[in-house]
Amino acid sequence: xxxxxxxxxxxxxxxxxxxxxxxxxxxxxxxxxxxxxxxxxxxxxxxxxxxxxxxxxxxxxxxxxxxxxxxxxxxxxxxxxxxxxxxxxxxxxxxxxxxxxxxxxxxxxxxxxxxxxxxxxxxxxxxxxxxxxxxxxxxxxxxxxxxxxxxxxxxxxxxxxxxxxxxxxxxxxxxxxxxxxxxxxxxxxxxxxxxxxxxxxxxxxxxxxx
Amino acid sequence: xxxxxxxxxxxxxxxxxxxxxxxxxxxxxxxxxxxxxxxxxxxxxxxxxxxxxxxxxxxxxxxxxxxxxxxxxxxxxxxxxxxxxxxxxxxxxxxxxxxxxxxxxxxxxxxxxxxxxxxxxxxxxxxxxxxxxxxxxxxxxxxxxxxxxxxxxxxxxxxxxxxxxxxxxxxxxxxxxxxxxxxxxxxxxxxxxxxxxxxxxxxxxxxxxx
DNA sequence: TATAATTGACTGACGTATTAGTCAATGAAA
DNA sequence: TTTCATTGACTAATACGTCAGTCAATTATA
Numbered sequence: 426x427x428x429x430x431x432x433x434x435x436x437x438x439x440x441x442x443x444x445x446x447x448x449x450x451x452x453x454x455x456x457x458x459x460x461x462x463x464x465x466x467x468x469x470x471x472x473x474x475x476x477x478x479x480x481x482x483x484x485x486x487x488x489x490x491x492x493x494x495x496x497x498x499x500x501x502x503x504x505x506x507x508x509x510x511x512x513x514x515x516x517x518x519x520x521x522x523x524x525x526x527x528x529x530x531x532x533x534x535x536x537x538x539x540x541x542x543x544x545x546x547x548x549x550x551x552x553x554x555x556x557x558x559x560x561x562x563x564x565x566x567x568x569x570x571x572x573x574x575x576x577x578x579x580x581x582x583x584x585x586x587x588x589x590x591x592x593x594x595x596x597x598x599x600x601x602x603x604x605x606x607x608x609x610x611x612x613x614x615x616x617x618x619x620x621x622x623x624x625x626x627x628x629x630x631x632x633x634x635x
Numbered sequence: 636x637x638x639x640x641x642x643x644x645x646x647x648x649x650x651x652x653x654x655x656x657x658x659x660x661x662x663x664x665x666x667x668x669x670x671x672x673x674x675x676x677x678x679x680x681x682x683x684x685x686x687x688x689x690x691x692x693x694x695x696x697x698x699x700x701x702x703x704x705x706x707x708x709x710x711x712x713x714x715x716x717x718x719x720x721x722x723x724x725x726x727x728x729x730x731x732x733x734x735x736x737x738x739x740x741x742x743x744x745x746x747x748x749x750x751x752x753x754x755x756x757x758x759x760x761x762x763x764x765x766x767x768x769x770x771x772x773x774x775x776x777x778x779x780x781x782x783x784x785x786x787x788x789x790x791x792x793x794x795x796x797x798x799x800x801x802x803x804x805x806x807x808x809x810x811x812x813x814x815x816x817x818x819x820x821x822x823x824x825x826x827x828x829x830x831x832x833x834x835x836x837x838x839x840x841x842x843x844x845x
Numbered sequence: 846t847a848t849a850a851t852t853g854a855c856t857g858a859c860g861t862a863t864t865a866g867t868c869a870a871t872g873a874a875a
Numbered sequence: 876t877t878t879c880a881t882t883g884a885c886t887a888a889t890a891c892g893t894c895a896g897t898c899a900a901t902t903a904t905a
Contacts, residue, residue, distance in 0.1 A: 433874085433875090434873085434874055434875075434879085434880075437880085438879090438880070441880090455756060456669075456756070456757075457667055457668075457669060457670075457753060457754075458667075458670070459666075459667060459669040459670040460667075460668075460669040460757075462863085462864065462865090463864080463865065463866085464864080464865095472880095472881070472882085473881075473882055473883065474864095474865085474866085474882095474883085475866090475867085475868085475881065475882055475883070476880075476881055476882075478865090478866065478867080479880075479881075482866095483865085483866080484865070484866090514840075514841070539752055539753070541814055542749055542752050542753060542810070542813055542814055543667060543749070543752065543753030543754075544667075545814060546665060546666070547666075547670070552814060552815065552818070555814070556815060556820070560811075560815075560820070571840075574840070578842060579841065579842060580840045580841065580842060581838065581840065581841070581842050583831060583834065583835060583840065584827070584831045586827075587823065587827075587828055587831040587832070589804075589807055589808075589811065590804045590807075590831060590832055590835055591835075591840075592807075593803035593804040593806070593807035594799075594800045594803040596803070596806070596807045596810060596811075597799055597800075597802075597803035597806045597807055598799075600752070600806060600810055601770075601799065601806075603752055604751055604752055604755060604762060604765070605762065605766060605770075608762070610766070610770070613797065617794070617796075617797075618797055621793060621794050621797040621800060622797070622800055624793065625793060625800055625801075625836075625839070626835075626839060626840055627839050627840050627841045628791065628839040628841060629835070629836060629837050629838040629839030630724075630781075630784070630790045630791065630793065630801075630836055630837050631724070631789065631790065631791070631837045631838060632788060632789060632790060632791050643900085643901090644853085644854075644899085644900055644901075647854085648853090648854070651854090672889085672890065672891090673890080673891070673892085674890080674891095682854095682855070682856085683855070683856055683857065684856090684857085684890095684891085684892085685854095685855065685856055685857070685892095685893085685894085686854075686855055686856075688891090688892065688893080689854070689855075692892095693891085693892080694891070694892090
C-alpha cells in the first residue's frame with residue numbers, strides 16, 4: 426500500500442479534470458470516439474458520469490480537450506535542436522534521432538497518430554492543428570538542414586520538396602507499431618535501427634554510386 | 636439518362652451483396668465501425684435495413700465480409716514480379732514502383748489501411764490477415780532482393796532485418812494522404828517522387844560517401 | 846396469348862438495448 | 876451550519892436486429 430497523502434477538497438477539484446483527461450485518452454484509444462462510453466471514462470477515474478459532465482460540456486468537447494492536453498508542444502523539441510552545433514550531417518542525424526524517440530517510441534504520440542487517422546473526418550480542426558504543429562515544423566526543419574548541407578557541400582543536391590522521404594522510416598515504424606503492437610512485428614532495437622537508418626540515408630544502397 | 640438495361644430478378648439478387656459491400660466500404664470508411672449505421676449503408680444502396688440483414692447476419696459479419704471483399708490478393712502483384720528480368724537494382728526498383736501504385740496511389744488500399752489502424756483492436760483477425768497477406772510478403776520480397784543485390788556485388792552489405800526502411804517512403808506517402816487527403820499536403824507527382832525516392836535510396840545523401 | 850397461382854426479395858414497424866446528457870438530492874469537508 | 880462536489884435515477888434519442896406481411900416478377904395453366 427502506498428501512503429495516501431491527505432488531499433483537500435480544493436486540491437481534489439483541481440485534479441479532477443486531469444484525471445478525466447487521462448482516462449479519456451485510454452478509453453478513446455481503446456474504442457475510438459463513438460465506441461467509447463462516457464461512463465467507461467468515469468469508471469476509470471472512479472466517479473460517475475455526472476461528474477464528467479461537471480467538467481466537460483459534451484463528449485465532443487471532452488475529446489477535443491483530451492487531444493489538446495496530450496499534444497505537447499512539439500516546438501519545444503525543435504527548440505532544443507536550435508542549440509545543436511556541428512556540421513549539417515551531425516545536426517540532421519541528431520534531430521532525426523530525437524524525432525524517432527519522440528514519435529516512434531513514445532506511446533502517447535503514437536496513439537495520438539492513431540486518433541488523427543481514425544477520427545480526423547469527424548474533427549477537421551484536429552487535422553489542421555496536427556499539420557500546423559507537427560508535420561509542417563518537422564518538414565520545414567529537415568528542409569532547412571538539407572539545404573544547409575547542400576550549401577556546405579556535405580550533401581548532394583536532392584529535391585527538397587520530397588524531404589518527407591528522409592523522415593519516412595520514423596513514421597513507418599510508428600505506424601507498424603500502431604498496427605501490430607509488438608505482436609507480429611518486433612519492436613526494433615533502437616540503436617541498431619538508427620544505425621541502419623542513418624547508414625542507408627547517408628550512403629545509399631549501391632556499392633558504387635553512379 | 637443512361638439506358639437502363641432490363642435486369643432479371645435473379646441477376647438483381649446476385650448483385651445485391653456486392654452493392655451492399657460497396658456501400659459498406661464507403662460508410663465504414665466515412666464513420667468507422669461503431670459510427671456507421673446499418674441504415675446508412677442500406678440507404679446508399681437504395682434498399683432498407685431489412686434487406687441488408689437478408690444477406691449479412693450482423694454488422695460485424697458485414698464489416699468482415701467487406702474487408703475480405705476489398706483485400707484483393709496481393710500475391711498477384713508479387714506474382715507479376717517473378718517474371719521480371721534484369722539485375723537486382725532494376726528489379727527492386729520495379730517492385731517498389733508497383734508497390735507505390737498499389738498502396739500509396741490506390742484509394743481502396745489506402746482506406747483499408749485506415750480501417751486496419753482504426754478498427755484493429757476490435758477485429759484481431761483483421762490484423763493477422765493484414766500481416767500475413769500484405770506486410771510479410773512485401774518485406775520478404777524486398778529482403779530477398781536486397782540479399783541478391785549484396786551477393787551480386789551491386790549493393791553494400793546492409794542489415795536485412797530493417798528492410799522496412801527501404802519501403803518506408805511508400806507507407807509514409809500513404810499515411811500522409813490518408814490524414815490530409817490532398818488538403819494540406821499536396822499529392823506528390825508520381826514520376827518526380829519516385830525519381831527522388833530511388834535516387835536517395837541508391838546513392839544516399841552524402842556527396843562523398845565514407 | 847391471356848389469366849391465374851406461386852414465389853421470394855424486400856419492407857418497415859416494432860422490441861430491446863444502449864447511451865448521451867440532466868438535475869434534484871446528498872453528504873462530506875470547511 | 877453552510878457550501879458544493881458528487882451522485883444516480885431519469886429522459887430522450889438512437890440503433891441493432893426481427894419478422895409477419897406485401898407485391899412485383901416469374902411460372903404454370905387454360
